[in-house]
Amino acid sequence: MSKLAGKTAIVTGASRGIGAEIARSFAAEGANVVVNYSGSKEKAEAVAEEIRKSGGEAIVVKADVADADQVKAMIDETVKTFGAVDVLVNNAGITRDNLMMRMKDDEWDDVININLKGVFVCTKAVTRQMMKQRSGRIVNIASIVGVMGNAGQANYVAAKAGVIGLTKTTARELASRGITANAIAPGFIMTDMTDRLSDDIQQTMLGQIPLGRFGKPEEVAKAALFLASDEASYMTGQTLHLDGGMVM
Amino acid sequence: MSTVLERVTKVIVDRLGVEENEVKPEASFTGDLGADSLDVVELVMELEDEFDMEISDEDAESMSTVGDAVAYIEKNQNS
Ligand SMILES: NC(=O)c1ccc[n+]([C@@H]2O[C@H](COP(=O)([O-])OP(=O)(O)OC[C@H]3O[C@@H](n4cnc5c(N)ncnc54)[C@H](OP(=O)(O)O)[C@@H]3O)[C@@H](O)[C@H]2O)c1
Numbered sequence: 001m002s003k004l005a006g007k008t009a010i011v012t013g014a015s016r017g018i019g020a021e022i023a024r025s026f027a028a029e030g031a032n033v034v035v036n037y038s039g040s041k042e043k044a045e046a047v048a049e050e051i052r053k054s055g056g057e058a059i060v061v062k063a064d065v066a067d068a069d070q071v072k073a074m075i076d077e078t079v080k081t082f083g084a085v086d087v088l089v090n091n092a093g094i095t096r097d098n099l100m101m102r103m104k105d106d107e108w109d110d111v112i113n114i115n116l117k118g119v120f121v122c123t124k125a126v127t128r129q130m131m132k133q134r135s136g137r138i139v140n141i142a143s144i145v146g147v148m149g150n151a152g153q154a155n156y157v158a159a160k161a162g163v164i165g166l167t168k169t170t171a172r173e174l175a176s177r178g179i180t181a182n183a184i185a186p187g188f189i190m191t192d193m194t195d196r197l198s199d200d201i202q203q204t205m206l207g208q209i210p211l212g213r214f215g216k217p218e219e220v221a222k223a224a225l226f227l228a229s230d231e232a233s234y235m236t237g238q239t240l241h242l243d244g245g246m247v248m
Numbered sequence: 249m250s251t252v253l254e255r256v257t258k259v260i261v262d263r264l265g266v267e268e269n270e271v272k273p274e275a276s277f278t279g280d281l282g283a284d285s286l287d288v289v290e291l292v293m294e295l296e297d298e299f300d301m302e303i304s305d306e307d308a309e310s311m312s313t314v315g316d317a318v319a320y321i322e323k324n325q326n327s
Binding site: 128131132173176177 | 284286290293
């Protein structure tokens with residue numbers, strides 16, 4: 001049985017990395033997928049094309065998650081094309097790492113804007129549709145550093161801790177309407193985002209992971225699929241740690 | 249064509265599951281009709297859809313009874 005047959009899912013930042021994998025895995029489980037991106041048009045098109053080739057349904061929509069007008073247009077297009085929005089995965093995110101002493105205001109603002117405000121903007125925009133439907137699943141991709149803190153990532157950690165708090169509030173506000181909200185806090189997952197880190201940093205991180213390896217985007221996608229499916233029907237406001245045991 | 253009051257009444261009956269005869273002009277959403285704050289937000293959204301208009305948050309806050317909503321819609325409807 002397909003776990004998301006007939007459902008429509010919007011995955012933000014689905015042109016690359018974890019988001020692309022979530023989009024592919026949701027489509028493989030029968031979902032109509034909206035592949036959102038902000039800059040990587042070709043990559044987003046390629047993800048959608050791959051989904052269609054495997055017999056799935058996908059559209060590509062450009063929208064900056066922090067821009068309410070663009071996000072509203074994306075939701076409207078989704079409803080026009082597929083008739084509903086059953087699942088929202090807030091995955092889009094960036095890093096602008098720096099020690100706090102050196103961090104510039106714009107490094108702080110950019111990350112808070114996309115990683116935290118973006119989740120608020122997208123959640124608010126789908127809520128209207130999901131409330132009407134009396135059902136919906138919101139899955140927020142936070143980060144384990146939002147739980148444990150991380151030197152050199154004040155902006156990112158603040159945003160991700162914020163996402164975890166926002167997830168709990170979303171869960172409480174919308175529970176009576178059949179809408180659940182949960183977060184995933186991945187540890188170190190192999191994508192472009194972590195590729196950029198130096199070998200030294202990667203080795204140091206590896207030493208903190210009990211399972212002794214980095215995670216794969218597919219492993220995050222499996223958890224997202226669980227949270228988006230009926231299997232997680234009695235779970236809301238929670239944060240799943242997917243970090244090889246870094247935080248226990 | 250139904251009147252504004254009839255259309256508003258229908259939206260309220262559908263959304264709040266109350267009886268039609270309870271929806272009097274002086275009935276307040278939260279006091280008499282048992283709506284919680286989220287119900288009120290939803291009602292406003294549905295009235296926006298029903299009458300194809302935008303109701304700002306400030307205006308929505310000033311509507312506490314059925315009569316307030318009807319008066320607001322009659323005054324601001326674009327037709
Ligand atoms: N990799 C990890 O180890 C790790 C760990 C914990 C949490 N996470 C979180 O997981 C999520 C995905 O990370 P990733 O590693 O897959 O990153 P990635 O490979 O760098 O991909 C980021 C994605 O976000 C999109 N994006 C960026 N800014 C956007 C905006 N303003 N509007 C819409 N889309 C935007 C990008 O699209 P364009 O290229 O089109 O701009 C891209 O598809 C992020 O929230 C990240 O914080 C990652």
